[in-house]
Every structure is written in structure tokens, then in C-alpha cells.
Amino acid sequence: MFAKYKDYAFLITLSYLTLGLIYPLFGYVMALCMVTAIGISIFAGRKWCGTLCPRGFLYDKFLGHNKKKAIPKWLKAKETRWAFFAVFMSVFAWRVYLTGGDVYAIGSVFITMGIISGLIGLGLGIFYKTRSWCAICPMGTMASWFSSLRAKPAALxxxxxxxxxxxxxxxxxxxxxxxxxxxxxxxxxxxxxxxxxxxxxxxxxxxxxx
CATH class of the missing domain: 3.30.70 (Alpha-Beta Plaits)
Incomplete structure (x- = not known):
């Protein structure tokens, strides 16, 4: 069951980003993924990232589990991750504010930010390891932080x-x-x-x- 999900989960990302360009309310699928990732992190760390994230499986599907150049240390650095998080989420919040609360416009914000971040992740995955985006993913950064707040056994x-x-x-x-x-x-x-x-x-x- 899980193996089949991993094989086809990438379609979730492709579907809501493509359909969202036509019908912006599909952007809320991305919002659901974000909330779910954070919720799971409170109890299981970054388990969403490695076992459920449709975008991660999209990269795996089209780039493969490559063994290319390692993820740069500066990209994994705490300062880089939080700086990217601050910039990305600030731009996101500002764009949502400019919508004036229009639900369709907010959906479009999710779609455009999803496409932009997706392309960044694709570029990183081509030049470095497939999941390099996961090193700076804002949701991954938040998941790591929430996970650190709870004392629990390591996954491995x-x-x-x-x-x-x-x-x-x-x-x-x-x-x-x-x-x-x-x-x-x-x-x-x-x-x-x-x-x-x-x-x-x-x-x-x-x-x-x-």
C-alpha cells in the first residue's frame, strides 16, 4: 500500500499545481499539506518529509535517488535555513495580505509560491542530491523546530x-x-x-x- 503511494504521490503535486492555475481553490490542497506536515512533526519529527510528502516523491520520481554532489554545508547551515524561512514566509504573508482576504486570490498565492519553490527545489535537485530542497524547505525547518521541543526517542x-x-x-x-x-x-x-x-x-x- 505504502509502496504504491510512493509511486503515485507525485501526481498530487502535479495535479493541484496545474489545476490551481485554472481554479485557484486547489491551492488549499497545499495549505492542507503544510498543516499536516507541522501536525505530524509535533509527534514524529520530519516523518512527513520522508514518508508522505508529495513534492519529495515528485523529485524522487523525476530525478531519482541520485548520488550526485553532496548538499553544500552552507545550504544545510542553521543560519541559511532560517534566513530562507524568514524571506519566504514574509513574501508569502505579504502576498496574502494584499489579497484583502479574497479566498480565490489566497488560493492563487499558494499556487504561485508552490510553483516558485518547486522550481527552486528542482534546480537544487539537479545540481546536488535529489532532496536538497528538503534542507531549506520552510515546512521542514518548522517541523525540525517543533520536533526539537519534544523529548522523544530517535527514529533510528x-x-x-x-x-x-x-x-x-x-x-x-x-x-x-x-x-x-x-x-x-x-x-x-x-x-x-x-x-x-x-x-x-x-x-x-x-x-x-x-
């Missing part, structure tokens, strides 16, 4: 017998330094950049990640 645990081959890190779409959490005891991989996709779990040759 690295076994003590990990040999440090770093196959997991090479496959990770977010370049999480998984092996850096290695310890003499099973260690939690507590990284807010983790999108809970568990690609590392399926690629580890020793099954050292659970």
Missing part, C-alpha cells in the same frame, strides 16, 4: 557492531552523518535533519541500523 538506532563503511551516509538523501553517532553501545541517531525515510536501513550491508 545504530548498532555497536557498525563497521563505519558509510554506505548508509552515501545513500542518505539528507547527508546525515549517521556513523558519527557510533558508540560502544547501540546509539540513537538523533539528527533533526533526518526525514525518517529509512533508506539507510535498507542499504546498510550489515543490518546495523534499525
Amino acid at each position: 538506532t545504530l548498532a555497536a557492531d557498525c563497521r563505519g563503511c558509510r554506505v548508509c551516509e552515501k545513500s542518505c538523501p539528507m547527508d546525515v552523518p549517521i556513523v558519527s553517532y557510533k558508540s560502544t553501545e547501540p546509539a540513537p541517531v538523533a539528527d533533526n535533519a533526518c526525514i525518517k525515510c529509512k533508506v539507510c536501513v535498507s542499504t546498510c550491508p550489515r543490518g546495523a541500523i534499525v
Whole structure:
């Protein structure tokens, strides 16, 4: 069931962005996705990003899980993420304010901002890893922040017998330094950049990640 969702979820993004250009109320589908992502983050961190996000699966579908150049450190930096968040959300809020509360105009704002951010993400995914957009996605940034407010178990645990081959890190779409959490005891991989996709779990040759 989930595998089928991953295969076709990209159609959700393509549909509401395309139909939204004709009928702006489809823009509220994007609003629903945003609210859902934040809601899930309170209890499960960035699980939405790696298991449900239609845009993420859109990039996966058309760009593949590439192993191109790593996500630049400056792009993943906290300062960059929050600066982008401030600019993006300020522009979004200003455009919504200019609509005067017209529901159709607000829907159009969601659509245009969705297209713009989608193109930015596409560009990043072409030059760097497929999910590079996830490093600066405003919803991802908020999800990481909300997740950090709650003390809860990490999504992944690295076994003590990990040999440090770093196959997991090479496959990770977010370049999480998984092996850096290695310890003499099973260690939690507590990284807010983790999108809970568990690609590392399926690629580890020793099954050292659970």
C-alpha cells in the first residue's frame, strides 16, 4: 500500500499545481499539506518529509535517488535555513495580505509560491542530491523546530557492531552523518535533519541500523 503511494504521490503535486492555475481553490490542497506536515512533526519529527510528502516523491520520481554532489554545508547551515524561512514566509504573508482576504486570490498565492519553490527545489535537485530542497524547505525547518521541543526517542538506532563503511551516509538523501553517532553501545541517531525515510536501513550491508 505504502509502496504504491510512493509511486503515485507525485501526481498530487502535479495535479493541484496545474489545476490551481485554472481554479485557484486547489491551492488549499497545499495549505492542507503544510498543516499536516507541522501536525505530524509535533509527534514524529520530519516523518512527513520522508514518508508522505508529495513534492519529495515528485523529485524522487523525476530525478531519482541520485548520488550526485553532496548538499553544500552552507545550504544545510542553521543560519541559511532560517534566513530562507524568514524571506519566504514574509513574501508569502505579504502576498496574502494584499489579497484583502479574497479566498480565490489566497488560493492563487499558494499556487504561485508552490510553483516558485518547486522550481527552486528542482534546480537544487539537479545540481546536488535529489532532496536538497528538503534542507531549506520552510515546512521542514518548522517541523525540525517543533520536533526539537519534544523529548522523544530517535527514529533510528545504530548498532555497536557498525563497521563505519558509510554506505548508509552515501545513500542518505539528507547527508546525515549517521556513523558519527557510533558508540560502544547501540546509539540513537538523533539528527533533526533526518526525514525518517529509512533508506539507510535498507542499504546498510550489515543490518546495523534499525
